[in-house]
Amino acid sequence: MNVFMEGLFLILLVKSCHGQCRHWSTPEFHFASNRKLQGHVFQMKAVSTTVICGRDCSMDPQCASFNYDAGSHLCELNNQTRLQSPCTFVEKQDSFYFDESKKTTAGTACAREFSIVGKPAEQSSMHNNGAAAAVDGSSSSAITHCSYTLEDPAPWWRVDLGEDHCISKVRILNRGDCCSYRLEDAVVRAGDNTTVTDNPTCGSPVTAAQAQPLGCTIEFDCSPELRARYVSVDIPGKGILQLCEVTVEEIPLDHCSGEQNCQ
Secondary structure (H helix, E strand, C coil), X not given: CCHHHHHHHXXXXXXXXXXXXXXXXXXXXXXXXXXXXXXXXXXXXXXXXHHHHHHHHHCCCCXXXXXXXXXXXXXXXXXXXXXXXXXXXXXXXXXXXXEEHHHHHCCCCCCEXXXXXXXXXXXXXXXXXXXXXXXXXXXCCCHHHCEXXXXXXXXXXXXXXXXXEEEEEXXXXXXXXXXXXXXXXXXXEEECCCCHHHCCECCCCCCHHHXXXXXXXXXXXXXXXXXXXXXXXXXCCCEXXXXXXXXXXXXXXXXXXXXXXXX
């Protein structure tokens, strides 16, 4: 059953609920009423039904999920899902959210998290805490456990993995006691250059919606995966960079061409 037909099935399911069903999911598909994903919209359009919105999403390779507002008939196509950005999956009356989990998790069967705790790290400057605080293994989002730069013209942070890895995903734990907004516009990069801005980007820059919630974890999907010795975070402009923890997922180097045939 393709995405469009599955979407039709879900719409019929929603109608049959008569307001009693809030969430419905299978291992491949997820639907939620009175919820939306905010901050990841790449296209908006007015359409008459959720079915049309779902059809348009299924036909666009960039679309990972969609929101549909029953009042305004506004269809919003998202480039991420609730799993990739849980902190921006919020309640919204008369809004419907849908994603095809199979589509957004394809290619991750090979992925595995590897520890970068204690790896050598550097940053552009130091306020209270050095770069090592972002790879100390702590799950605390209090500033005493976070790396913290001065207000630099273009602050950056970098960890040396010691050898090449094939990076598929990076996660950043944002500050939880204050000032999480400072992470807005931050860019994750991975590559073999010690100059952070010479390396390719992983995922998209942090949006205002992602940076706003205190103590949230933000995911960056490297698509395609990036062969890299260094993983870095930088803000392309004046700012303060604070990272409470950085974690990384990889796939085997021999699968770094994009083939996902891991067993």
